[in-house]
Amino acid sequence: MIPLNFPNNIQIQTTSYCNAACGFCPYPEISRELPMGRMDDELFMSIIDQLAEHEVSLVQPFLMNDPLMDKQLVPRLSYMKRKLRGPRINITTNGALLGPKVAREFARLDLDSIHISSNGITQSVNKATMGIDNPTVLRNVNVLADELRKSGARTELIVTGLLLHATRAEVFIARDYWRSRGITYFINPLNDRAGNIAHDKFEAQLPFDREVNRSQLLSYDMSGCPSLYSFMGILYNGDLVTCCMDWRRSLILGNARKNSLYDLWRSRAYRHIRQSSDTGRLGERLLCKQCGQNRFSIDQDVLQDHIDRQMEGTGQQDHLRVAKLLRETYEQDQQSVKLNLVRPV
Numbered sequence: 001m002i003p004l005n006f007p008n009n010i011q012i013q014t015t016s017y018c019n020a021a022c023g024f025c026p027y028p029e030i031s032r033e034l035p036m037g038r039m040d041d042e043l044f045m046s047i048i049d050q051l052a053e054h055e056v057s058l059v060q061p062f063l064m065n066d067p068l069m070d071k072q073l074v075p076r077l078s079y080m081k082r083k084l085r086g087p088r089i090n091i092t093t094n095g096a097l098l099g100p101k102v103a104r105e106f107a108r109l110d111l112d113s114i115h116i117s118s119n120g121i122t123q124s125v126n127k128a129t130m131g132i133d134n135p136t137v138l139r140n141v142n143v144l145a146d147e148l149r150k151s152g153a154r155t156e157l158i159v160t161g162l163l164l165h166a167t168r169a170e171v172f173i174a175r176d177y178w179r180s181r182g183i184t185y186f187i188n189p190l191n192d193r194a195g196n197i198a199h200d201k202f203e204a205q206l207p208f209d210r211e212v213n214r215s216q217l218l219s220y221d222m223s224g225c226p227s228l229y230s231f232m233g234i235l236y237n238g239d240l241v242t243c244c245m246d247w248r249r250s251l252i253l254g255n256a257r258k259n260s261l262y263d264l265w266r267s268r269a270y271r272h273i274r275q276s277s278d279t280g281r282l283g284e285r286l287l288c289k290q291c292g293q294n295r296f297s298i299d300q301d302v303l304q305d306h307i308d309r310q311m312e313g314t315g316q317q318d319h320l321r322v323a324k325l326l327r328e329t330y331e332q333d334q335q336s337v338k339l340n341l342v343r344p345v
């Protein structure tokens, strides 16, 4: 595979902190194990100035953190909007810190998209899955939606929820609620972040019973991984990582303080990992090997079998209802069921 002349998809960790404590995310553990910090303005501006000289499609000022933990996020987004003409700018946040003042600023900035990661629609489920206050998130997202409408911003506002054992009874209630507010809602499958979530913890959060969950776990050889040819992830201290899966910073590909992004993209370190990928040896790197394992999917046939078997048995349990809804939703409205929910052919 030939790498792009310059990466077209960039994530910048302007701060490494997050305010949530999600059971499906490595952050709580990682934040105790590894140094954490905030990117200084000089480095941030130098990165943006360099991006302005290249053709880039997407820039996201966060990486393995919540962007609103950066108190300078709004001025930094303003700088990005001033300097970057071509790329889309996206924010993904849990929404808890997105108060009315930030909502007004976001509406003024007219970002391309804002994704809110929200799991559950009730306080007990949201608190249990993410450790954040659900009424605050509901209020903040509704205020943001109103501000975007009032300002005429073109920003796409999307709420995404993971299909988990803990959320399965609520995903469709959440979808209907957000749709009633004119907000797009996507259901995403869980993944184990390339083995960064312990397997028993991951399995315990999958939505259906053990047998059905196991039948939905897929495994891929990740050689030819597009991230290595098109993506650049820059940590708060300028270190470069291969992708958003490298939570433990297992391979640092250089530092944006020491070299230009253009030179780093062509460096020996990048060439070496791409060569592993090109020659089918990417699996020798433990992270990439684990990245291909435990890809949770929803195979439509397995789902139908599950529904049929359950119909013969105990009747309308919670997971049966959700399985049926997923099946119907996928048939009628594929847009709201995202990513690898259907086994690729």
Ligand code: SF4
Pocket: 194, 222, 225, 226, 227, 228, 242, 243, 244, 245, 246, 287, 288, 289, 291, 292
């Ligand atoms: S862990 Fe490896 S295979 Fe997975 S996205 Fe990162 S570079 Fe690609």
